[in-house]
Amino acid sequence: MDRLIEKIIQKQNPTCVGLDTRFEYIPPETAEAFGERGDSMESAAKAIFEYNRLILDAVCDIVPAVKIQVAYYEMYGVHGMKAFYDTARYAEKKGLYVIADIKRNDIGATAEAYAAAYLGQTALNGGSGLAFPADSVTVNGYLGSDGIKPFADKCFANGKTAFILVKTSNASSGELQDMMLESGKRVYEQMADMVQQWGRGHIGKYGYSSLGAVVGATYPEQGAGLRERIKSVFFLIPGYGAQGGSADGAAGCFDRSGLGGVVNASRSILCAYKNPAYAGQTPAQAARSEAQSMQAALHEAICRKAGISKIGEGAGA
C-alpha cells in the first residue's frame, strides 16, 4: 500500500478518479471529434478510451490514483476489454496508481487465474504474458480465505494491493452485511476482521497492510467504526458525490495523520461538464475543476478532523 500512500501524500490528495465511462457520458460533439459515432461496440469502446485519455491528461498531475470499473468495459465485449487494457496502460504511463475494480471471487484454483490476470503474469509456453495491467484489484470475500489467498500472494510477492468488499456503498448493502451474528459481530465486521487477519505480517511503513477494504462513503458511521476496528487496513471509499457521500462523512475513515483511505468519485468527474458550476468549460477542464474541488473538500475535512495541516503529518516510522 506504500506506493499508493506516497502518491497521496505527494499530491496531498486522498482521492481517485473513477473511470466508469459509459459511451452516453461522452458529450456528442466530443465523440464526434474523436471520429466515433458509438454505433458499434468497436466505435463505442474506442470513444471511451479516447475520453478516458482526455480525462487522465486533465487530472494526472493532481490525482494519485484511478479506479477503472471493468463492468463498463465488459459491456462492450472484446472491444471493451481492449479499451480497459489501453486505459489501464495509459494511466500507468501517466504515473497513476491503477485500481482495477473487478470484484472478482472464486474458489482457490480459479482465483489464481484471476490474480494472474490482474496482478501478475500468465504462464505461457516458454515465457509469460500480461493479461491486464493493474496495481490493485477489488475482491469479494464471500468464499473465505482460499479465494483470497491467490490475490494476497500476488500482492505480497509483487508489491500490489487488493481491496476486499466489507461494507459496500449501495442502499441494500445491509441486507446481508449488517446482519448480526451470534458472536455479537455484524457480518461486515466479521469480514473486516478477516481482512485484517489476512493482511497480518505484511504491514508497510505507514502501518497499513497490502490488503485493504472497500467501505462506502454512504455509511459514515460504519466507516468511522471500521477505522477504529481494523487499524492496519487501508480503505477504498466509493460512493462520494453522485452517490451521496459527503467529505465530512468520508473523513471518519481516516486516521490521525490524515491517511487510511482513498475516496473515489466517478460520475461527478466524468460528467462534470454538465455541472452548472463549470459552465463554459470543456469536459477536460470541468473534470479537472471538479477533481480540484473534491480534493479541496476532502483535504479540508480530513485535516480538520485530525487537527493537522498536511495529509501524512506525523505518519511513517
Next chain:
Amino acid sequence: MDRLIEKIIQKQNPTCVGLDTRFEYIPPETAEAFGERGDSMESAAKAIFEYNRLILDAVCDIVPAVKIQVAYYEMYGVHGMKAFYDTARYAEKKGLYVIADIKRNDIGATAEAYAAAYLGQTALNGGSGLAFPADSVTVNGYLGSDGIKPFADKCFANGKTAFILVKTSNASSGELQDMMLESGKRVYEQMADMVQQWGRGHIGKYGYSSLGAVVGATYPEQGAGLRERIKSVFFLIPGYGAQGGSADGAAGCFDRSGLGGVVNASRSILCAYKNPAYAGQTPAQAARSEAQSMQAALHEAICRKAGISKIGEGAGA
C-alpha cells in the same frame, strides 16, 4: 429455468461440462495439431478455443449444458475474452445451454452493465450490440438485492437464468458462509432464503424460478438441507469429481422427480485423456467416455434416491 430442465430431461442427463480450459490441459500433440505453440497470449487462446470445440463436438449430443469459467479466459487477456465469446457462441450453436461462470457482483448501476454484457444487449447509438452470449450467469449476492435486481430483471425479461452463490464448494467456504446469525440461521441459509425470495413470482412449469443457487457437491449434508429449505430454487452444483464430490452426495440436491440441479465437472472431463481408464482414447473420446460415466453415475444415484426410473418422472404441471 425451463429450457435447461427440458434439455436435462430430454438427454436424461443432469450434468454439465465445465470448460475451465487452461492451455496446460491440452495435450502438446493436440495443440501442435492446431498449429498453436501457446507461446503467446493469442496462440494459447486460439488453442483453448480449438480444444473447447473438440470437447463440445464430442459431448454435445449427450450433455445438456456447458459452464464456461471466464477466469481461465480473462487470464489470456483480450485474446482470451475472444476465445470465451467464440466458445459460448459455438456451444450455443451446438444446442447447449450456456452458463457463463462469471461470479460478478456490484452496486445496482454497475450490476446493470454486467447484466447487459452477459444476459442482454448493450445499448449503442441507434441500436444495440451483443457483448458476450450466454443463457445463464453466476452472481455473488454479498451486496444484497440492488446488486441482484439487474440480473433478475434480465432473467425475467429475456428467459435467462442466474445462479447466486449460496454454499460454495471450496474448503474455506464455511469461514463466512457457515457462521451462525443471531436469527438462528447460518449465513448461507440466509442467502438461500434471499435467493428464494428474489425469484418469487417467476416460477416455471417445473416449480423452479429463474434465480438458482450455487451449492457445492462437496457439502452433501448442506446440499440436502438446502433442497428441503428452498424448494423453488434450482441448483448449479460444482465440485463433483476432481474436487471430491460424489454422485450419492450430489443426489441429495435433487427432488422427487430427479430434478432440481445440474452437476458440473470440469477437469475430469477436459483431462480425461490422462485417466488410465481411457488409455488409448483420443482426448475427445476420453472426454465423451467420462461424460457418459458421470451421467450414468448421477442418473443412477438420483433415480435410486427418488425411487424413479427416469429423470423428470412425474414432474411438471
